[in-house]
Amino acid sequence: MMNLADLGRRGLVLLGCGKMGSALLEGWLGRGLALNSVWVTEPFPSDWLKGLAARGLHLNAPLPDAPAVVLVAVKPQMMAEALPTLGALGGGGTLFLTVAAGTPIAFYERTLGPGTPVIRAMPNTPAAVGRGITAITGNPLASEDHLALAEALLSAVGQVVRLEGEHQMDAVTALSGSGPAYVFHLIEALAAAGEAEGLPAPLAMQLARATVTGAGELAHRAPETAAQLRINVTSPGGTTAAALAVLMDADTGLGPLMQRAVKAAADRGRELAR
Numbered sequence: 001m002m003n004l005a006d007l008g009r010r011g012l013v014l015l016g017c018g019k020m021g022s023a024l025l026e027g028w029l030g031r032g033l034a035l036n037s038v039w040v041t042e043p044f045p046s047d048w049l050k051g052l053a054a055r056g057l058h059l060n061a062p063l064p065d066a067p068a069v070v071l072v073a074v075k076p077q078m079m080a081e082a083l084p085t086l087g088a089l090g091g092g093g094t095l096f097l098t099v100a101a102g103t104p105i106a107f108y109e110r111t112l113g114p115g116t117p118v119i120r121a122m123p124n125t126p127a128a129v130g131r132g133i134t135a136i137t138g139n140p141l142a143s144e145d146h147l148a149l150a151e152a153l154l155s156a157v158g159q160v161v162r163l164e165g166e167h168q169m170d171a172v173t174a175l176s177g178s179g180p181a182y183v184f185h186l187i188e189a190l191a192a193a194g195e196a197e198g199l200p201a202p203l204a205m206q207l208a209r210a211t212v213t214g215a216g217e218l219a220h221r222a223p224e225t226a227a228q229l230r231i232n233v234t235s236p237g238g239t240t241a242a243a244l245a246v247l248m249d250a251d252t253g254l255g256p257l258m259q260r261a262v263k264a265a266a267d268r269g270r271e272l273a274r
């Protein structure tokens with residue numbers, strides 16, 4: 001694991017520091033990255049960022065000539081406006097690590113110059129509690145050292161997996177990038193169903209939230225497969241089996257519904273890439 005303090009000499013730049021940029025920065029600072037080795041470009045900085053700036057982080061200040069890494073964490077819709085401001089850093093040994101959904105590596109190469117190492121990463125918001133999962137893939141100029149550096153940076157907020165190539169990125173975005181939202185919606189839907197069965201709203205929400213987070217933690221820690229954990233809950237002829245008959249219906253169950261949802265997200269990723 002690379003020592004984040006090693007980045008201090010050349011510096012690390014964040015272009016955009018909203019939810020995802022902040023989650024990553026918090027993880028890095030927690031692992032010993034020095035505040036004065038971080039430059040953040042962000043039009044509307046949070047109070048948290050302003051507090052860090054008071055303690056040495058460079059906020060909306062002139063950038064170093066050749067930082068080790070630029071993390072790009074603006075929304076894809078802002079990319080065409082934001083990225084060209086860093087054009088001077090392209091092609092000069094700075095690794096561009098981007099978490100933006102949809103925007104293809106070719107866009108960065110066009111904007112920053114073909115000699116620029118680019119790694120595209122797809123994290124997710126459990127990064128905020130160190131339990132994210134991030135998938136990465138790079139252009140041909142991204143060396144093994146660059147990939148290892150990206151892995152070291154991103155492992156500060158959870159697991160990291162390498163993809164076979166960029167062609168897998170839309171599916172990954174639709175599964176793990178957007179996936180936490182599906183789980184949060186499951187909590188909402190479960191609570192609403194409990195209310196429909198007569199429970200008061202606060203109790204239904206407490207039960208639903210604890211059930212989803214508890215089941216998630218069990219899935220995280222237990223050696224069994226998800227299928228076995230499901231079977232462990234299901235008494236023959238009991239209540240769970242009755243619910244699963246609905247949820248596992250081949251036509252109207254959660255399987256085909258989830259396929260439609262994930263396909264919609266992947267299709268949107270492909271649209272954003274155009």
Ligand SMILES: NC(=O)C1=CN([C@@H]2O[C@H](COP(=O)(O)OP(=O)(O)OC[C@H]3O[C@@H](n4cnc5c(N)ncnc54)[C@H](OP(=O)(O)O)[C@@H]3O)[C@@H](O)[C@H]2O)C=CC1
Pocket residue numbers: 015016017018019020021041042043044073074075076078081082099100101102122123124125177178
């Ligand atoms: N949220 C998620 O679950 C995930 C997000 N991503 C990707 O991460 C990226 C960031 O998303 P997220 O953190 O949620 O979004 P946010 O809107 O929270 O963060 C984006 C930040 O970039 C800032 N910004 C806008 N224009 C510029 C500019 N010209 N220069 C510098 N900064 C600018 C925005 O400022 P302002 O608010 O003032 O406009 C904002 O603070 C996106 O590309 C998204 O696709 C990837 C995986 C998961």
Ligand SMILES: O=C(O)[C@@H]1CCC=N1
Pocket residue numbers: 101173177178
């Ligand atoms: O909704 C989005 O576009 C981003 C990408 C993955 C999660 N959030």
